[in-house]
Structure formats: structure tokens, C-alpha cells
Amino acid sequence: MADAPERALATPAPTQTDATEARHQARMARKKAVIDQKIAAAKTERGVVLVHTGPGKGKSTAAFGLLARALGHGLRAVVVQFVKGRSDTGEEAFFRRQANVTWVVSGEGFTWETQSRARDVAAAEAGWHAAETALADPTVGLVVLDELNIVLKYRYLPLERVLTALANRPAMQHVVITGRGAPPELLAAADTVTEMRLVKHAFQAGVAAMPGVEF
């Protein structure tokens, strides 16, 4: 009650909600202008090469998410899995049920499971044959080359063959390449590169590989 006269004298201030809303609106209008300008500047329509690398989780799953996205737009897709740890993955079961996807598995398992370089090289060659066919087919809108970076890292395939096939592919075709340790020449050739950084992983806390999450 003591400060009532002062209150009465004061010019009615805008409520906090109004002020917050106005500030928010001004800030967002500035942000929208910047973003709209950037969008207007990006006009080229063509196929892109994406690389998902780094030690964190999400490299292959982001490729499978892109696959779902592409299928939703009616694109045809080919997936080649170069190094495959297990044969009971959710993604394979799921996408094999879908139309417009060809799913090829070339590897027998992680390279530390086969323990034979000769067998790994033969598997990589077989996978690359399927990949090259897809990369020459203009009816294929998206090619997923899962764990190709591992194959390149162990030199199971010559990098030059991969770079040549990417450079000569149909103009509107998108390609996603996943796996740790992508070679610098591939990063240079790619349009979009994300490094999945490992902040933490449930595995480190003793959680088993859960179906639906890890495979």
C-alpha cells in the first residue's frame, strides 16, 4: 500500500508479455530477412554428394533417414552395404518391404570379424560393382554407400575409381557415403559433409546394443 501513489502516477507500462513479444518479433524478423536472403541466393538444382563421417553414432542412421525422405518424394534408391556387422538389422528388414529400394549387402561382416584381407577385398569389389551400376543409372535418384569410407580406409578399393564414378554420375542423382575416416579427397569432392562427433554413447555405460537403436 505504501507505494500506491507512485504506482498511480506512473504511465501505464506495457506488460512484460507485450514487451517480450515485441522483442521476440523484432529479433525473428531480422533472422527471417537474413535467412530469406540466403535461400534466394541458393538457386542451383542438382544432385549432391553427402558424406557422414566421424566417430559418433548417426552416420548410417542419417543415411537411412535420407533414404526414407527420398522415397517419400518418389525417388528410386539403391543401398549398398559394404561392411555389415550382422544380418538381423531393423533397417534391412524395414526397407526390404518398401517399393523403389534395391538393397545390396556386399560385406561378410566387420573387417575384424572376417580377418581375411583377400575376402574383404573380394566383397568390396562385388559391392562396388553394384554401386557403379547404380551410379550410372539416371533412374536412380539416391545411392547410399554405407560404410564405404571403411573400405577406402583399408584400401580395399582404389579411391580413384570411386571419385571417377561420383564425378560421372547423372546430374540429378544424390549420393550418401558413410563411415569413419573419410579420405580428404572424398571430402573435397563432396557437397555436404557432417562429422558425427561422439559426445557419449550408452555402450560406454554398459548398455547392450539394443534392437531398434544400435541395429
Add this chain to the structure above:
Amino acid sequence: MADAPERALATPAPTQTDATEARHQARMARKKAVIDQKIAAAKTERGVVLVHTGPGKGKSTAAFGLLARALGHGLRAVVVQFVKGRSDTGEEAFFRRQANVTWVVSGEGFTWETQSRARDVAAAEAGWHAAETALADPTVGLVVLDELNIVLKYRYLPLERVLTALANRPAMQHVVITGRGAPPELLAAADTVTEMRLVKHAFQAGVAAMPGVEF
């Protein structure tokens, strides 16, 4: 022909291929032992919370890949999209056709598009209502909370409500939360955290948002 006698005298050396194969095999056997031990140590089976954050591409797509993976294992899933830039995404078209997925869109668009904090808060509340229902339902195996981090960053929802619902969810339920700027308290509560680091993006080189890749 000149070095023919020397050739004939030399003890037949193992071929380079044999030596390479032996080295490879030894290295991979050591690697397998380390990995097998780690796998044996990770025994806990439970639902996990994954966070995809950082400025790079792949946060939402990795969540959609996980969704495909979970559906492949027969899990039921609920997706809540908190901030939605457009209504013509491939992922929405694709997953709305699938069994076992409930797809909820709560936001009207990016926050710089609506330019109204009050509307954004109302949309966030509506989305959170759907999320809370899913997070209390033991028949839901995976909950995708797409762009929830943006909602938390702008304080459209109290973080405490989110942390409480995560802590009290069914034991076997997995949750994926995406968006830039995940709050530290959420990272602490998560089991698996990946930061998507932007190495480069086609957008920076003037490539338009291509259907099947960017939406």
C-alpha cells in the same frame, strides 16, 4: 634374363600378398579381442535416450533412420515435430504410409517464420501434450521429439517438465531428441549424444534445398 641365376638361388620368399594377409590377420585378431571384450561388458538391456545436436546436417535424418530401424524390429513409434519449416517433407509423406507410426506436427514453422512468441509457446504446449502421452505409454517403443532442443532453447517449454517425463518413462522405451543447442541438463540425462559438426553444406555453394535431401 641377366638376373636369372640370382633369382634361381634365392630362397623363395613369401609373396607380398601372403605377408600382407598375415599382418592383416594378426592386427584384426587383436582388434576383435578388444571389441569382443567390450561387447561382453555391455550387458544392461533398457531403453535409451539419444540426443542429436550441433550445427551440422543429419540430426533429424538420423532420428528418422532410427525410426525405420525400430519399425523394422516391430516397435511402435510416435513422432512429434515441434518446429516444422514446411508441410511437404518426404519423411512425413513416407512414414504416414507406414504401420505402427503416429506422426504429430505441433509447430507452425520455424520460429523466425511465425514471429510470434505466444503462438510458438502454444504450439510447443500442444506438441508436448502429445509427447507426454507417448512417454507414459509402455506400448510405444520409440518416441522421436524432433527439434525439441529449439523449443527448449527459446524456453517455450520448461526443461524440468521434459526431464521429469524422460525419467519416469517406461523402462524399455527409447527416445530421440533433435535440434541445435541442447541444454547441458538434457545432455547429462541422455545415454547417447552425438554432435553433428558442420564441415560443409551444399547450401553454402549455392545449391537449393533439394527434395529428398533437405526436406
